[in-house]
Amino acid sequence: MNSTKKSAIVTGGGSGVGRAVALELLQRDYQVVLAGRRLEKLQETVQEAGSSGVNAIPIVTDVSDPQSVESLFATTQDKFGRLDVLFNNAGSNITTRPLEDVPVEDWDSLLRVNLSGVFWCIQHAFRIMKAQTPRGGRIINNGSISAHVPRPHAVAYNATKHAVTGLTKSASLEGRKYNIACGQIDIGNAKTNMTADLEVGRIQADGSRAVEPSIDVEHVARAVVYMADLPLDANVQFMTIMATEMPYVGRG
Secondary structure, eight states, X not given: OOTTSOEEEEETTTSHHHHHHHHHHHHTTOEEEEEESOHHHHHHHHHHTGGGGGGEEEEEOOTTSHHHHHHHHHHXXXXXXXXXXXXXXXXXXXXXXXXGGOOHHHHHHHHIIIIXXXXXXXXXXXXXXXXXXXXXXXXXXXXXXXXXXXOTTOHHHHHHHHHHHHHHHHHHHHHGGGTEEEEEEEEEOEESTTOGGGGTOEEOTTSXXXXXXXXXXXXXXXXXXXXXXXXXXXXXOEEEEEOTTSSOTTOO
């Protein structure tokens, strides 16, 4: 790999927002590690990148497993020699149900992916970025509209995304002295394979269901890459990108 190119890790790089962001980074001449649980989906991202796919490395990773995360970052450092950008994107969800009916095992599994996995990735990114020359780098966490305003019957998802905001603030604070910039993008209704229910109706605060507008995921990808491309003396701390007419402001 070319050491003069910027390097990035995109977790959840095999589909949805992660794939779109990875493709945009590759088009901008980044070297990109694609991390995800399914190798075939990561390879699809590489193929979709066309000629720029030569700068992509798929690595099977389960962010809920700290040893898998450690291996991801060790391999990245070995291949690229440094890490310039981490897009902490991998996430999951569980079946929507009332708060009092959420099984313990569902709660625990979602926290390991959406919160612990993000934390472990931040830890390893810090260790590389503070030690490399030139020192520093950028971490972008995928929050959500649900990091600000919850949806009904999604207590575990809402809680993890609120917690990601706390991680973003802590990493931003502690990264200052190492020239590590940390920001968060909060996405509302980007059209991916995880948002198919938008077209059949999502539950609203009053218990009704309503079809919600969505946006092309390419808008999200360009927003993330804008954040990634900034010099390290500038940072987008929080960015919200969403469908203009989605029920967010005034939700409830």
